[in-house]
Amino acid sequence: MAPPSESTPTSRKRKKKQQAPSPYQWSPWFRGVVTLFLLWHCGAVLLGPTTVWPAPRLFRTDLVQLYQPYLECFYLTNGYRFFAPNPGPSHLLHWELTKADGSQETGFLPDKEKHWPRLFYHRHFMLSEKVEGGPPLWRESYARHLLLKHDAQEVKLSLERHYLPRMHEIREGLDPNDASYYERISLGNFRVNEDQEAVLLPPEEDLPTQPPATSSNQESNDQPEQEGEAE
Amino acid sequence: MNVILQYFRDLKENTVSGWNRFWFTPTDPATLGMIRIFTGMMLVYTHLVWGIAMADFFGPEGWLSVDAVDAFRVRVNYETADSSFFPINPTVAGTPAAEEATPGLGLTPSPFLIWDSPAVMWSVHVFSIVAMLLFTLGLWTRVTSVLAFACALFYVHRVPAATFGLDQINVMLTMYLMLGPSGAAYSLDRLFARRRWVRQGNDIESFPNPPLTGANFSIRLMQFHMCVIYFFAGTAKLAGENWWDGTAIWMAMANGEYSTLNMFWIAWYPWISDLLTEGTVWWELSYCVLIWPRLTRPIVLFFGVLMHIGIGIGMGMMTFALIMIIGNGAFVSPALVRGCLEWLKALFGRSQTSGVQEETLLSESPSQKSPKAGKKNAALANAQ
Known part of the structure; x- marks a missing residue:
């Protein structure tokens, strides 16, 4: 006979949760590390175009200090201002x-x-x-x-x-x-x-x-x- | 109070689960493999064209001297010196330490900035072309993808005055292809792994073709970056009166240095310029929203392809147009990629020649394994 504690709904739920296969191939800690990289990298991708003139001082001076080596090294310093603001001569x-x-x-x-x-x-x-x-x-x-x-x-x-x-x-x-x-x-x-x-x-x-x-x-x-x- | 706490609990749980689902759900690497082939072809062509005048662009007496390249970096980043939040970063261009640094090292590494002998220049060029070719074919992709990315950076860092949007997207796509298992589909790596599988006495139909987290990770980064590109391209246009008054497309088409077709007939049909100008702005602005729903995605992609082909033909920028279309390919589902290849195979009669299936790069089974089963096979695919 199984102990009573194992047959409670809470424990069954916990056991089921423990046994359920994760839909992810990467372990939680690795996903955490990758998440940190993603936050950094996506920040860089967004910052690159926002530092192109005209840009707020916070972006073109302070944040750029932090990101500049990464942006320059990986060629992310692009404004993506294709024919903007106006097509010129x-x-x-x-x-x-x-x-x-x-x-x-x-x-x-x-x-x-x-x-x-x-x-x-x-x-x-x-x-x-x-x-x-x-x-x-x-x-x-x-x-x-x-x-x-x-x-x-x-x-x-x-x-x-x-x-x-x-x-x-x-x-x-x-x-x-x-x-x-x-x-x-x-x-x-x-x-x-x-x-x-x-x-x-x-x-x-x-x-x-x-x-x-x-x-x-x-x-x-x-x-x-x-x-x-x-x- | 409980309602508020419950809101924050739900917010946290939904954010975490949504984040995991978006970035870490394994997917079929077919789309990534397709993008690798087309991006690789663009890389090879782009860099072969540099070879027409290597000395003019990369030689010691080239258009831009090493000092001129450094002057560009210093000038672009001069404002970083007066940051109020962070201490001066000694590696940031514009600071005394950066100006004294050896050119070519640090922020913008490039052998073209360090050595200027013709022998080194041509050696790097040949090496780059070979690396990009192997990357395109998907041979030793884990290594050649890194080499292709590094080599692409060598060129753009040496001649910033001669680069443009094509180079930006080339480098961006190669970076994300390097981060993911871009050789896990439609590659020589895959072909050789399949041969080994058969030689070991296994059934070819059981050759593992698992969905991979890395493939999804790369594709998602490309999708995010494409949204950022079009968002800033669209919002920047809002600051220009020509994009508001409908004349911007006319002005772009009437530019004699860009145009390859005589489009001056549009002067008698101004509504065409009005329509195309407004359509471009609306398309670019709405891209980052409408590209995500399954229903609107094909429509957004259809007009995107039309727009880029128009730029390519009308303004003589076909290479730029092609690389943008390839970038948009990140939104094409793997099932559609495989379906198109099956259709092409059927069109050319390859589907009946089952005996040569092993020999072709395009004969991968579209069957999808479960994530659980995929875990076991992912190591094999990742190792390729």
Whole structure:
């Protein structure tokens, strides 16, 4: 005869609970460890986009201190702002190289004729798209690359902004590649020094730059101040 | 008072049980295997394209010098120096300790930042391509998934100026594939394990195909991350007037540097831009809610695929479009994946050739074992 304590409803329930197979393959302690990782990681995934400007000070300073190594190491510092807040004009990088014999060579990024396949074109497009928002050292680095690759003495870099046409302008017959949709901004003239570093020449030595287009198109375009992040 | 206490008890119990059910319920690794194959193919292609101009991107005289890459890190994180809550983290870029640190070590490790000789550059490149290829095929997946992820990071850390959304999703998916048993389905690992099983005198039909917790864990992380991506993509658009006035899609399509098709005819049909613009915002904003119910999920995925194919064709960003569609694949059920493969096999007449079933990667039994039985077999599948 079984002891009375074993036949009570409470003990039966406990026994049944003990015998019921867990629906989970991982042990409770391992699930606990994984849960801690999940809380940390999901926090990082959420924090990455919230630290992109504009962002609250708490996120862009304090929490980032805690998470920065993890975010950077695993490439989670992305804003995911695809074409937001507004699709903006695209940017092309132009250069004019002056070689030792005085000859000149020009080129630009991205070039649909030269850069193929499309992904290769897009890589170069990103180089020109990000130069304006990137640190100043980037344009020096671009200049150094061009000077060393082409064995040139001096390079003049400029950024060309290609504004977007409005619908009514197209309906009125305007060519979206008309010169009035382009604005050229000088990034400076560069030379390579003895340490193989690109040096920005003083403004007085700077070559004359093409004045920015001042057509009414740019005014009517009413381009937003903030441009969207490329996809 | 008892009602309040009961509420908190219920809240705790439901949260714990819901959390366990969401993250730790074993699932068929078919979806994970499918995503591994497609992500791996994207990785291989993406990195082969880098190889067209290795010296321009990764060489000592490349577009971005190592100093320029470090300048980017310092600039991006300069605000971290004035934190009021935490002491200055010596490893955080922007601090003196970080500026004195050896480039390529610490936060953004990459051999491309440490060694700049062409021999090392090409060795790393060939090694990366081989690792990614083996990962795609599912050979030694536990190891090659880690290598593929590490190699993908090497590239994005070296040339931050040339990366974009494609690289973000590539790295994200590879990370989650690395964390789970991505070689447990549709892989050479699986094929070889099956051959060993048969050689040991076992019946091929009894080859274990258990649901795995790790597969669910990986898939859930992908699903969560996709929701975060679209949520921030949608909310960021709310700050732009072009997304409100219906002209944003027009502006994206009229961008000469992006566009591959002449879409200027939309100027005569502004309602198309209005519809697509508003549809994009609403779709992105509602994604993280409507993707979860079974009834709305197919609709959300259908419009998502349409949207990304539109971006791919209209704006020449097919690689980005494909990787986003692959990421959305995390919401496709394993049963549907297996059903599609069965359908493809039947279409190509493979289902009648039962003799070659052992030889094909796609001939796994769709039978599901119970979690209890799965525990025994999980070790075998996990070991692959």
